[in-house]
Amino acid sequence: xxxxxxxxxxxxxxxxxxxxxxxxxxxxxxxxxxxxxxxxxxxxxxxxxxxxxxxxxxxxxxxxxxxxxxxxxxxxxx
Amino acid sequence: xxxxxxxxxxxxxxxxxxxxxxxxxxxxxxxxxxxxxxxxxxxxxxxxxxxxxxxxxxxxxxxxxxxxxxxxxxxxxx
Numbered sequence: 001x002x003x004x005x006x007x008x009x010x011x012x013x014x015x016x017x018x019x020x021x022x023x024x025x026x027x028x029x030x031x032x033x034x035x036x037x038x039x040x041x042x043x044x045x046x047x048x049x050x051x052x053x054x055x056x057x058x059x060x061x062x063x064x065x066x067x068x069x070x071x072x073x074x075x076x077x078x
Numbered sequence: 079x080x081x082x083x084x085x086x087x088x089x090x091x092x093x094x095x096x097x098x099x100x101x102x103x104x105x106x107x108x109x110x111x112x113x114x115x116x117x118x119x120x121x122x123x124x125x126x127x128x129x130x131x132x133x134x135x136x137x138x139x140x141x142x143x144x145x146x147x148x149x150x151x152x153x154x155x156x
Contacts, residue, residue, distance in 0.1 A: 012090035013091055013093065015091065015093025015094060015096075018093075039090065066092075
């Protein structure tokens with residue numbers, strides 16, 4: 001299991017995090033999505049998946065939800 | 079037809095305005111809801127209805143959407 005943290009900008013409320021969570025959860029292999037909302041700034045989106053995710057797919061999902069992927073940083077692999 | 083402008087606080091994005099619009103549109107007699115979003119401040123919610131609306135019902139609908147009605151000011155009657 002791998003957790004990767006993505007920086008996503010533009011989210012301002014719980015509806016925003018729901019939209020992003022919904023899109024990311026659709027990606028194959030995604031087990032859990034947890035978001036530390038920083039309204040008006042850059043939020044940390046923690047995605048736990050069976051294997052590493054394709055950043056392009058993550059970027060597309062975030063874009064689909066209406067927000068922008070700023071950066072990603074691989075987390076611990078369990 | 080009557081349009082009343084309500085001041086609603088706490089809305090920050092298009093999802094918020096959608097949630098408020100959805101709840102207000104459920105009220106009997108409501109024809110149109112238009113929102114001037116002031117993210118992080120007080121937004122103007124313009125509700126057009128066949129007849130005047132019960133403020134308590136409007137307050138409850140806004141509360142149901144997760145926001146707070148701050149004030150109302152009757153608008154023009156057409």
